[in-house]
Amino acid sequence: MGQQQLLLVILVTIVVGIATIMAANVLNDRVTQANRDAVHQDLATAASYVQSIWERPLIMGGANGDFDEHMTEAEILQYLNVPSSEYQPGDEDASNENGRYFVSIKGSSELVITGEPSSGPPNLEVTAKKEANGQWTFEFSEAGDDDSDSDGEVIRRGTDSQRRGRL
Numbered sequence: 348m349g350q351q352q353l354l355l356v357i358l359v360t361i362v363v364g365i366a367t368i369m370a371a372n373v374l375n376d377r378v379t380q381a382n383r384d385a386v387h388q389d390l391a392t393a394a395s396y397v398q399s400i401w402e403r404p405l406i407m408g409g410a411n412g413d414f415d416e417h418m419t420e421a422e423i424l425q426y427l428n429v430p431s432s433e434y435q436p437g438d439e440d441a442s443n444e445n446g447r448y449f450v451s452i453k454g455s456s457e458l459v460i461t462g463e464p465s466s467g468p469p470n471l472e473v474t475a476k477k478e479a480n481g482q483w484t485f486e487f488s489e490a491g492d493d494d495s496d497s498d499g500e501v502i503r504r505g506t507d508s509q510r511r512g513r514l
Contacts, residue, residue, distance in 0.1 A: 379466040382446070386463075389443070389462060390460055392428070393428065393429050394485050397483070412455075413455040414457070416455065420450040424440070425437075427450070445465060446465045453476075457474065457475065470490050471490075472489075474488070
């Protein structure tokens with residue numbers, strides 16, 4: 348009888364150990380996903396300002412219809428209102444508890460806002476672009492540092508009129 352009880356205690360210890368390890372992994376995955384969701388929300392909030400910056404006249408701190416010619420990436424980042432306690436005008440990046448954010452100008456009416464989650468890669472990006480028909484599109488994707496050969500997985504795409512108020 349003593350041997351059966353000893354085997355039962357060992358079995359219970361193993362099961363509880365495995366359950367504890369699995370719970371810790373699930374919790375870590377949830378924390379990582381929550382961080383990525385927060386970075387995605389910060390990017391969406393920043394992207395909502397792109398059209399107004401592009402259309403705003405130079406005298407009011409805007410791009411006057413041309414990101415390339417009239418603004419630097421640091422100036423655009425300043426007006427995107429990424430929540431950051433450490434950002435100073437002129438900084439090349441902004442950071443908060445969720446991650447770091449950068450802006451890349453890709454053309455006169457296109458830019459990419461990149462977010463590096465504090466939980467690690469892959470990075471998240473939103474590409475804001477004014478199409479030939481005058482509509483603004485916002486394409487969210489994963490990119491960089493994830494050792495994949497792909498150009499990034501598109502998460503969501505839409506025009507400003509399709510997603511007004513829901514960016």
